[in-house]
Amino acid sequence: AQSVAQPEDQVNVAEGNPLTVKCTYSVSGNPYLFWYVQYPNRGLQFLLKYITGDNLVKGSYGFEAEFNKSQTSFHLKKPSALVSDSALYFCAVSDNRDDKIIFGKGTRLHILP
């Protein structure tokens, strides 16, 4: 069965600094990995995904994520944080045997002005 772990409930970063939101996963087959963002009282917005190919994936709003198969990780990164990046971020996983997507519990990102 698939599972996702987001070890940090909250991450605080000063505006302009690089940010990282951590995610590790467990799947039976080949992983499909996703990052979503949720703003208050809104649904989830897709940021980026890894299916196959280059381990560094670029997505919306300047975000990128690095797939590391040996560490079963898919950390979300951004070189320079903006106050508007403050939101709830979810990592999610499915595999090539099952379309069901499993979400982590979320990490609240707080960018300090």
Next chain:
Amino acid sequence: DAGVTQSPTHLIKTRGQQVTLRCSPKSGHDTVSWYQQALGQGPQFIFQYYEEEERQRGNFPDRFSGHQFPNYSSELNVNALLLGDSALYLCASSLSLGQGYEQYFGPGTRLTVT
């Protein structure tokens, strides 16, 4: 191009009652998934519909049922409501042409059970 829409936005029900939530997928999408997001938690997968049939199901009781119509829209029904059913219910649509397609989420329906 309309995205995923859900109705109603908010709903208040009493324990024991039944509720129906509705979802219209993004144009061109044929697969609809439903999620329950309790306060402070990540979305929990309820079930997925494709070609008017339930294709996948998460760990939810039979009180949760659904339907998909020929136009790909979908309904989520919850019977015998419990206080613990209070949550944000999210609908997501995607393409079934292959695996690994991202899901597009609607704004959700906030259900409060009193």
